Amino acid sequence: MRDVVVLGVGATAFTSQTPEVNWKELMYDAAVKAYADAQIDPRRDVDSFITCAEDFWEGFSIFDEFTPDQLGAVMRPMMTVTGDGLQGLANAYMQIKTGMFNIVVVEAHSKVSELLTYEHVVEMAFDPIYERPLSAERNVHPYYVAGLEMNLYLHATGTTEEQCAFVAVQNRRQALSNPLAPYGARIGLQEIYRSGYAFSPLKKWEIASRADGSIVFVLAAEEIARRITKKPLVYLEGIGWSSESPWISARSADAGYARRAAQLAYRQAGITDPRRQIDVIEVEDRFAFKELQHLEALGFARPGEAGWLAQSGALGLDGELKVNLSGGSLGCGDLLEASALQRALEIVLQLRGEAGARQVPNARVGVAQSWRGLPHGTGAVAVFARRD
Amino acid sequence: MLERIEKSSEIRHWIGDMEADHYYYSAGIAGEKFFVALRDEGKIVGAHCATCNLTYVPPRIYCERCFAELTEHKDMGKRGCVVAFTVAHYDKAGQRLDPPESFALISLGPRTTPLLHKLGEIAPEKICVGLEVEAVLKPQREGKITDILYFKPVK
Numbered sequence: 090m091r092d093v094v095v096l097g098v099g100a101t102a103f104t105s106q107t108p109e110v111n112w113k114e115l116m117y118d119a120a121v122k123a124y125a126d127a128q129i130d131p132r133r134d135v136d137s138f139i140t141c142a143e144d145f146w147e148g149f150s151i152f153d154e155f156t157p158d159q160l161g162a163v164m165r166p167m168m169t170v171t172g173d174g175l176q177g178l179a180n181a182y183m184q185i186k187t188g189m190f191n192i193v194v195v196e197a198h199s200k201v202s203e204l205l206t207y208e209h210v211v212e213m214a215f216d217p218i219y220e221r222p223l224s225a226e227r228n229v230h231p232y233y234v235a236g237l238e239m240n241l242y243l244h245a246t247g248t249t250e251e252q253c254a255f256v257a258v259q260n261r262r263q264a265l266s267n268p269l270a271p272y273g274a275r276i277g278l279q280e281i282y283r284s285g286y287a288f289s290p291l292k293k294w295e296i297a298s299r300a301d302g303s304i305v306f307v308l309a310a311e312e313i314a315r316r317i318t319k320k321p322l323v324y325l326e327g328i329g330w331s332s333e334s335p336w337i338s339a340r341s342a343d344a345g346y347a348r349r350a351a352q353l354a355y356r357q358a359g360i361t362d363p364r365r366q367i368d369v370i371e372v373e374d375r376f377a378f379k380e381l382q383h384l385e386a387l388g389f390a391r392p393g394e395a396g397w398l399a400q401s402g403a404l405g406l407d408g409e410l411k412v413n414l415s416g417g418s419l420g421c422g423d424l425l426e427a428s429a430l431q432r433a434l435e436i437v438l439q440l441r442g443e444a445g446a447r448q449v450p451n452a453r454v455g456v457a458q459s460w461r462g463l464p465h466g467t468g469a470v471a472v473f474a475r476r477d
Numbered sequence: 478m479l480e481r482i483e484k485s486s487e488i489r490h491w492i493g494d495m496e497a498d499h500y501y502y503s504a505g506i507a508g509e510k511f512f513v514a515l516r517d518e519g520k521i522v523g524a525h526c527a528t529c530n531l532t533y534v535p536p537r538i539y540c541e542r543c544f545a546e547l548t549e550h551k552d553m554g555k556r557g558c559v560v561a562f563t564v565a566h567y568d569k570a571g572q573r574l575d576p577p578e579s580f581a582l583i584s585l586g587p588r589t590t591p592l593l594h595k596l597g598e599i600a601p602e603k604i605c606v607g608l609e610v611e612a613v614l615k616p617q618r619e620g621k622i623t624d625i626l627y628f629k630p631v632k
Contacts, residue, residue, distance in 0.1 A: 148493055205486060208569035217502045219535055222623050223595055228568040229578050236563030237580060237593075244561065244606050289564040289601070334541055338534075338582055338593045 097127025123305035131161030136190035174430030175469035198303035236288025252396030264420025295377035300422020329353025333466035429459030597627030
């Protein structure tokens with residue numbers, strides 16, 4: 090079957106608020122940049138369009154009816170994936186692989202600053218009979234489940250609270266070298282500790298703040314891309330996704346969803362030894378401990394080992410594993426379904442050699458991993474590579 | 478420096494509400510079993526999968542691992558142990574909870590899925606994994622998960 094490449098990418102900067110544009114203009118901004126990067130005209134060249142969105146995040150019923158015009162997709166095949174950006178990429182990948190379409194656009198965004206009841210929407214994702222009533226009486230923040238899952242993970246692996254705090258420090262520092270990231274900060278462990286327990290053992294500054302932004306990917310069949318550009322191509326070598334039990338109480342301590350998604354993606358991409366074969370890594374870190382849990386699930390460390398790697402400085406531009414050099418969600422902000430594409434964007438920039446001050450020299454293979462966030466256990470993994 | 482405003486309600490804007498906050502959720506076959514036993518007998522029941530040797534609490538009519546139909550129900554008793562816990566310090570409006578609220582995953586026996594519930598009658602700093610706890614039920618029950626007030630430490 091034909092190979093799939095990334096022909097272009099575009100993104101807005103990520104910020105805590107975007108009052109200067111409405112949600113359609115935000116998407117338009119990213120789309121224009123992506124089409125310029127891909128050297129295409131969406132009205133002439135793109136065969137199919139995909140947005141990744143969830144009605145409750147958007148404040149619209151049937152949000153997919155509101156997406157064609159700002160992407161140049163009027164009167165074209167257009168669909169919405171109620172999932173994250175990597176799940177959107179997976180759909181585009183299949184549309185191209187099957188030969189149905191040659192060029193497919195994927196968009197994901199966050200306009201979460203305009204959602205005034207974010208916490209309530211998250212709570213509404215809980216089981217209404219067994220789970221929601223427990224926190225409803227005292228109006229408890231639904232992120233308490235992150236505290237439970239962190240406790241489960243620490244207990245299962247022997248990872249320490251300090252090791253998790255290292256991740257929060259590292260990713261916020263790393264974000265200083267990413268011009269798109271709004272939450273870069275030079276802070277130390279003391280600031281993390283001083284922020285206090287939010288949902289013990291999870292501390293306040295180990296939780297990613299939210300952000301607005303939009304990201305657009307243009308995928309194409311390899312032979313089509315070769316006709317358009319002379320630039321080196323980034324190949325989407327494999328992509329997988331998985332969901333574990335929706336019951337909070339039946340959740341694994343080892344991010345089983347990410348492990349299975351990685352197995353699927355690695356098999357397609359021929360990855361058998363991720364630690365040796367993969368040069369750049371972006372994993373989901375909305376809660377600091379999640380970075381460590383996800384690194385283990387993706388095979389970069391044994392259970393309980395990722396925390397030691399974080400503490401010893403092995404996760405970073407100068408470390409053995411180049412992890413979340415973009416700043417991750419702690420540095421870029423929680424972009425809802427677009428956090429997944431932010432991860433993929435960083436990998437593409439790294440593989441093209443366009444990552445500026447945080448560039449990994451001669452990066453050839455990268456992996457991006459997503460998690461859809463609380464309270465669920467759904468995630469995806471994509472492997473990208475340069476072949477030249 | 479880390480604090481930012483994340484809600485843009487102070488600029489020109491229009492207010493909209495999602496007309497989707499009133500739903501009717503059925504308990505279902507397994508839920509009926511669970512809530513009737515809780516209300517009438519003060520019992521916590523689970524559904525057992527013989528193939529996987531795993532008991533689901535609360536019960537379900539199918540096993541999520543092997544997809545077998547589950548018809549065997551077990552009285553789990555009221556005692557269990559804490560598998561994981563958290564102490565929540567914030568409410569949904571971002572205000573501090575005083576006192577904080579403690580939640581736990583509680584295992585009611587070997588080879589069971591734990592139950593998500595609250596802890597009570599214990600200081601947050603005394604909670605630990607492995608702590609033995611028992612359910613405290615409301616005297617007047619209505620067939621709701623909150624008929625269990627919380628789990629307290631076994632003296």
